[in-house]
Amino acid sequence: MEILDILIIGAGPIGLNCALEARKNNLSYLIIEKGTIVNSLYNYPLYMRFFSTAEKLEINEIPFISAAPKPGRQEALEYYQGIARQKKLNINLYEKVLNVSKREEIFEIKTSKSKYLAKNVIISTGFYDIPNLMNIPGEDLSKVQHYYTEPYPYAKQKIVVVGSSNSSVDAALETYRKGAEVTMIIRHSEISENVKYWVKPDIENRINEGSIKAHFNSELLEIKENSVIFKNEHGETQEIANDFVLAMTGYLPDFDFLKNSGIDLQGDCLNPVYNPETMESNISNLYLAGVVCGGKDTHLWFIENSRIHAEMIVRDILSK
Secondary structure, three states, rough: OOEEEEEOOOOOHHHHHHHHHHOOOOOOOEEEEOOOOHHHHHHOOOEOOOOOHHHHHOOOOOOOOOOOOOHHHHHHHHHHHHHHOOOOOOOOOHHHEEEEEEOOOOOEEEEEOOOOEEEEEOOOOOOOEEEOOOOOOOOOOEEEEEOOOOOOHHHOOEEEEEOOHHHHHHHHHHHHOOOOEEEOOOOOOOOOOOOOOOHHHHHHHHHOOOOOEEEEEEEEEEEEEOOOEOOOOOOOOEEEEOEEEOOOOOOOOOOOHHHHOOEEEOOOEEEOOOOOOOEEEEEOOEOOOHHHHHHHOOOOOOHHHHHHHHHHHHHHHOOO
């Protein structure tokens, strides 16, 4: 069996960048991806626009041309999948990595389809696949959605949106404009300061005028077939009629996979241990790249500030 120089887990933007950097330095590599190329972006809301401008999303100095100041989901899919296609990157799709183990100096990687050997492994799996559950009664009902794609299914429906982040605000505004009756349940006292600056005034104005109802300092307690129960800012229990719940409560890395791979997790945010100068984890020659490095703090790393990880990792591999 061939022993690869690098096996990369995850074909997101940072995983692709790692592959490009490996090829540039004549290192053999393979990307294993459980879904499609940039699978997380594919599952973003259909009309999502990035906070960043196009040039901050570029990888390997390949220009990202966008007609709009802020590129959207489809443009990003075209850009990243276009790179994988044009550069003929070595990628196995719809293959899930099950286990990473190290024997002496070689990693054995078992997947849903095969087994691989590699001198180095890069985990760049992101965090979009595991919803951050509320763990309340009724969360498993079919009316509860942890992923939002488009507003049309919610026309003329009573919608509860949980949260105040970008995804929550986008879902609330889009469903409201397609005729939904929208109520937001928000743990904090105001809309998140991280909401895109051109969207924040819109949601605040809709709330102030009463077009979208918002309960701040509130918590969802139970979801029923035709209603939801929540605790309002006065500590009182309140029940309102409801057809759908959009639980935009965030997402988490696959911590079990990281732990099973031997990576130490520290603190309340379960931050994986790595050398910030090389991105090497506590396991020699096992590297982390991209947003997975932040643990539960998924607002720490983005495409624009983790693009450098690929170069750092390959430089360290070549130095050994």
